[in-house]
Amino acid sequence: MSTSDAAPSPVPTGPALEAPGEDLPEVPAWLDEIEGERALAWVEEHNARTRTAFEGQESFEATRAALEAIMDSPDRIPAVAQAAGLLYNLWTDADHPRGLWRRTTWDSYRAGAPGAGGSTVWEELLDLDALGQAEGVAWVWHGAQVLRTGALAGRRALVDLSEGGSDTDVTRELDLDERRFVTPAEGGFSRAASKGSLSWADDEGQSVLSVADVGPGSLSPAGYPRQVRRLRRGAAAQDAEILLTAAPGDDGAWAHRDRWGRTWLLTHPDFHTEELWLLPEGAQTLPASRSQECLASEVTVPAPGAVHIDVPASAQAVAAWDLLLISLREDWTPGSDGAQDPEGARDAEGGHGPGTTYPAGALLAVGLEDFLAGSRQMEVLFTPTPSSSLTGWTTTAHHLVLTVLDDCVTVLEVLTPPAGSAPWTRRPLDLGPLARAGAEEGPGSWDEGPGTGARGAETAEAAAQGTDGPADPTLLRPGRPLLTVSAGAVDNRVDDRLWLTCSSFTRPTTLAVGSLDAEGALGGVEVLRAAPERFDARGVVASQHVAVSADGTRVPYFEVGRPARDEEGRPVPVPTILYGYGGFEVPLGAGYLPVTGKAWLERGGTYVIANTRGGGEYGPAWHRAGLKEGRHRVYEDFAAVARALVERGVTTRTGLAVHGGSNGGLLVGNVLTTYPELVGAVLCEVPLLDMSRYTSLLAGASWEAEYGDPEDPEQWASLRTFSPFHLLERGRHYPPTLLVTSTRDDRVHPAHARTMAHRLESLGQPVTYFENSEGGHGAASTNAQRAWMSALRYEFAWRTLRP
Template structure:
């Protein structure tokens, strides 16, 4: 199956983070360029000094100890749901707890899984592997060979970075295959690699093989077909992209009767070209709009529009899902069937095939509903997905579309712990298989939805989770606002125990830039429209005060990655609205973001700062360039990771240094490991989480 690729702020770059001759600033003077040297001794000394100051202020008290202990208990508990993916006859799971810090890759049968204490077959003990090899391995994922599933390509990262080592694993023998010898295994050294099985002796691969093999964004520029036992240098090039492309990738669909090969050329973050690779090497373009997402399942091609698409005499709106038989489309037919169209309140969040049915997840004012669509001789039958919990967010976790109509879905809410449900469409109703425990007492805690009016009149929804009270109280406002990523209600034991039950109010802003109302909710804020994201978030902050939920002194804001950029903007553009800010793994220097790690791939979102017309609007909000020594700023905690090879840690470092230089209240913490997630294991995550809540309680209480 060829599936639409998710577009998230996710990474690919093999650049090492050190400055090179082409990475100099094109304008202005930056005294903190030396902090871009990720592992330079001077930079790391600066990091250690600032970490010590932050730890001294936040960790030497009983409340921090309690927060850290509570979060660690939640992360390590065996009572968590072991989420699984069906692959053939087995259900696979990756599991970490206090005993298995790095984790276990394991599997079981369905009959065992439904019991209270399943018997797990451990395939890889990552703690044992790391100790034996003297490496700080962090699990990054695996690909099973289809349909046999007796081999896996396993990606292992050193310290949690996106760059990973890829190694072939023999599941029957429970061993990694050596890259040399009589039957050598596939092996790739640390890089940002794209790889997919073709058959047991062949893979598609894109990786760093030297100069010219990567795009300017650091993704693979070449898609190659690589045979077992041959040097990578002899791999056949299937497609060669341009240096200015974001990425090139190739994949194989082994579905019996529908075997096909594809190449995707990502021209930028939101525009791609898709080709079928014929056995003779011919490339056949799947001629859809470049900003549309596509998926191919059996005989069906699905097209999700990201902008209005006029086809012959019909105009399809932004956010529609269209269906046509794949072979008919390639033959020139445009007899498309619209199987979903959005309205003012509803949008398609995502969709997933089972063998015979299509499951749609629809958001209506950020509330989840599911539908089942079934193609037949008389068109597409559309019916509601019944038997699922109400007033919760539901996501499709897994199907095995090669084999059956089975599904696993997860249901949760801000105060409702997760429930894992299972069923088979047309055979069994949804049944709860596993229930997560309640990690905090939610009695009396309510979830409400309100709407704030942004500067241009747009109604912006947000959720408020709180215990009843008659006066304003400490409130944490979370936002992201980019890359068409929707923020839907979900359960967090750490948030509940460390914040909600202590009297804090939690707010999630569904601002533009996300996907809550379809692609248009996102595309209207690209590049020159970016200010609408900031205005939406500020409008929610003001609305919270107007409703008497909080006051500016009691209101904190939190965001990470693209949301970290939002926090930098709140600090420098709207400081009067907040009493504290938590800014995590952020972009902040928008003059140079495109020169650092994967930053070039995000120019479709923000613009190109080397183009004067685009720098004109980027410069209006770039936090690093907009620090005002005369302004009064709320205290800010900036946190990142040395091993984040997606968003360069220099963004956080330089911002903290410049704020410190002009005497603003800033604390800085950088985890030496952890990648873009900020933590490599549960202990690090618990520490980082406790730092955040201790900072908030100190500044707001």
Template sequence: MRRSLALLLSCLTFLSPVTAQTPPEDPYLWLEDVQGEQALAWVRERNAVARRQLEGDERFAPMRDRLREILDSKARIPAVARRGDALYNFWRDENHPRGLWRRTTLAEYRRAEPAWETVLDLDKLAADEGENWVWAGATCLGPDYRRCLLSLSRGGADATVTREFDSVDKRFVDGGFVLPEAKSRLEWIDEDTLYVASDFGPGSLTDSGYPRVIKRWRRGQPLAEARTVFEGERGDVSVSVSVDRTPGYERTVFSRATDFYNSLEFLLEQAAGEDRLLPIDKPTDATLSFWREKLLVELRSDLRAGDTLFPRGSLLVTDAAAYLDPKGRDARCYTSLFAPTPTRSLAGYATTATRLVLTVSDNVASRLEELRPAEGGWERRPVDAPYPGTLGVSTLHDPLLPKDPLGEHYLLSAVDFLTPDTLSLGQAGTDERETLKSSPRFFDAAGMRVEQRFAKSKDGTRVPYFVVWPKGAVADGDNPTLLYGYGGFEVPLQPWYAAASGNVWGAHGGVFVVANIRGGGEFGPGWHQAAIKADKQKSYDDFIAVAEDLVANKVTRPARLGIQGGSNGGLLVGAVMLQRPELFNAVLCQVPLLDMKRYHLLLAGASWMGEYGNPDDPADWAVISRYSPYQVLAGLAPGTALPPVLFTTSTRDDRVHPGHARKMAARMMALGHATLYYENIEGGHGGAADNAQRAEMMALGYVFLWQQLGRAPAHATKAAP
């Protein structure tokens, strides 16, 4: 399937006023001590300064309250996942800030106000146990889905505590499976047996901090006695296991992720009471997915089979048994189900009982296609669906049920920048759909408009971007404008309905821009691979080009232009801020990577060397050092002016180390640059553990942007519609 979600930014040509030099020692290394007394004292001091400036603004409280109202709105569409006869949902609102795990039936879900049955009240559990639990998901054993493994995070961290839960009796199972806090992965084998990958002590984790050992764990057995069945290497990213329990097609596949984009996979074969692991001969960067007797192969690099060359970004299908036969490699027969073009890429796919539903990105907007096997080949049918915008398909088919009444049904979500989400019930083979839910309009979009434009990057590449214009705005070069980007890990930024920013930004005259820069997945793996490792600078060149295009076409001017990005997007805005500081007047840098000399040594950082390279390799560091913000900052020419920056992160972020933001902020402050810093104690990599924290963090960011980019101090104080 694919990835999705997004972050921010844009800009121009690389004319850096800096020389990247690594200082002989890092004077702020002590800020990497996440829970250290000295480091936390520094955090509290900086938080107080940021709060005084931002919360003291008359815009803050109305903004925060409106954002909280939106996040808690009972009119939101409750996202559901099918388990047996029930549709499950996890829900937060003002009365349940930690959330309810609940369920209903499809018949009830069709109603305007479904009757929900609470399965677990996380607020009550947290209060009863004195823990700051944050929901991290459930893995339930089909086909009855009674036994579930619940993952609970302290404060929103990636590491979770896992506990077995009875979804019928609605209680934790006495003497059931319990796993202590770790970045674990678990998979049901049967009701009394699990595969578990976790922290088993010294030597059991990879350099990235993820499990490298998988054990088979029986009910009632001490975890220490569970038998090791699979191991990766310390230099891998992680290991995993997938159990396909489809009747007649049962398979177990173990995997070693050797880096972020490559894996080695092994099929479990059980004979005479013994386990054998048979290597699966596949391109290491290809993704395999079993579909009964078929195997779907998604390519990240070109594949030649006989006289046929299948380009990267293709989706192929073949016979699973023939593919797995180690003697039949040369006789493999592939059928291409999707082939990319320069403007079309595969965004994802879902399987019903008999059909395949493709989501295709066509110039960064979604289209649907439906395929089914037929005599002599595959039948292809375009599906009539909303366009342009973003579509999401979630199948309702349960392969564990031999006669599944929902086997051909799927949920279709549709959204664009100005149109709230709708959720429909679709059925393969027809374009007819039943609208189940529609989100309300959280802001008045009358008079607003969306454009897709293209900027020319430094090397001549056309880079698309979206401009969301507020009502009455004209290209006079004076519009407060927020540029958002991500540009990494093959993540595409497709249109979404930003209810929050629509209220506190667009509804008050702010222009919102989304840059589809290289490094993302908007045009498939080639668009991503064009801006990784030695070519990472192309992401920044693309972003700069979008920013320059905005100025050249009088959408805005540098004094009114702000940029925002988080995680890899935080690295993006951090790098671009230093390369072209004169282009921007505000930088909102969230949960960022910034010290690229040490990123691979901090938390999950080693897992991203497939994207950035290895700083310990002199050739890689020669490239990384030219954009690594923390090191580039140290080599800034004296007197270089930088735009004001707000850094935000979380103490509980155990994916991207908060030391990145802490050290960068400390160095900027020491050099006299306008810098604000705010660190939420909870929240994990998402930055917030509940809607109250999320509303507060968002309000801090938008107040900062309006202080820097707004036309008048009271610009955002009007009541939101």
């Protein structure tokens, strides 16, 4: 266990716990001790109460069993990734709750495709349950990196394992031929527990990039390693050469080697900024003997041969082929020094010269060597609009595929770089071939449609109008399919094949593979798997609406459920769960809901997803509007959606529950304390709630750029307005609250949930508390645990709500 994981004793307290001041009940400091004897006794007492209230009850047990059966179902799509020509998968089920890592060939995977008439044969590589039993550790899978090149390609892997699901993990080198770990004594690579990483550093697997806890002073305030080293096979870890050391106040340091063999080093001064360096082959590094000197420095110390990538700190720069792709979060006018285009700027979508300002949310391309030589002649590949934003991309051997959100619904576009000085070409990624390939796959298949080639559930007009009713004025772009589509390169060094997935709120996922031709058109599509329906979706309608926030901003939300109307055609309110996140530029979108569908929609409930500010649905500006002193906008947006659901007759105040986890837990915590009159229940999971001291609790220091610094009196004045732990009041009635966390969550400290539950109880408010002993920030490590926790959430809501 890294030193960063030890629970402070006691955890530094913020101003509220030192002097509550508002006649709020004191909270014992020992609740901060993650595995303290009194704290765990308190947890066990509350867990026992919750288990007694739910376990053994017919409805809860039926829901739990149904959800566990879905999660363990043998006809789930086995998600795969290719490495060295083979397909790798981690499989969990009732017999392998921790997971079985395995691989197969393309032909064998195809044999299990719909209509193929065969089954896939898997080669087992690592049984995590057997490993955990042998070593006495509850290992949780955190991923693996298979060596793709050289004589050891497909024969060695770096495997990441976490004890109990925490962010802290270890890395071990696995011999895939012999199915055993290669020990350090044999020259094998390993990393002790930390929130770091180990990755291959060369084509032959003879060195690794190590980001690890290397002793005192080597961890950031957020608990992430500050130093990157390159370790060669057979050398002692303490002798590894130093490539980069982050400044003491940075969030940490990271490193990776891209598919073209280039080594990249980066630091995050805060959560939303980064500094990036390219380390050329053979570049001068620093000896291990200078480690303490580097760690003691007040500034970042890169290797002498590292080349800084001079882009805004808020931007993300990624290399692809011989290009540098730059995604902007803020407007950028590159400096006029260096080699610039003497002809000046060109029109949008073309190259631009000196003095050009590129907007936040844009994606730019420039030759990497040209950029390093000083050129700032950029090609604009994407420019945001009021309704669209870029959320990601993937590169194949010859194409760039963009994932764009258009009013919160995904659209894919293929861009192709020119051979010479011609402009890039672009075309929508037409999923018609996928629709045609899956047209005979039964009720879960995709019918061809314009643009996307996919069908959602009933249209939004049907959701609003029923049979004869008037159009709903809150509808957003009615009639278009509400679905999610994704594309990812199979092997971007080799060919132009893409993994493709499609799903909607009511249609299960289809997994296919296809190939882009020279012009970027999709063809040769094979449907490899089609997930079965997991709940009865007959009559379930998905629609998209807008609410109007306090400042007049239009806030979209998705609504999924069976519209109920009385004899006069008026809506009949039903139990409704409103879900939100609203932070860190994370967007929420459409997609199949097997668990929610079975436990909630099938039962007659309605499920709503709010796209509030603070998220990434409309790009960087949408996110920035909810930062720090603007945080109130996130909660006002969410409250506006809650009011709209009541006004439209979807539900009532007492029939509405709000649900969120992590930053979403902070969101619903603010609904609890600021808008308690709007809701009938609160479902709050792995939450931040005490904003006076969140920066001193585990990884909290890394989120200061999102929320603010509670040690600064002016910023604390703002933070205080959205710190649920401090907003509780004596004599005020709060809706019943479910608080869930994990003892092994080393990202958001369980003290947030513990102390909030304690204070609510002291105020005589209804609160149900459960803390899983493992699971990390996901609060569960196995399907059985996930099914139990999910059943608890939906059963609590169903019992509590009274529409």
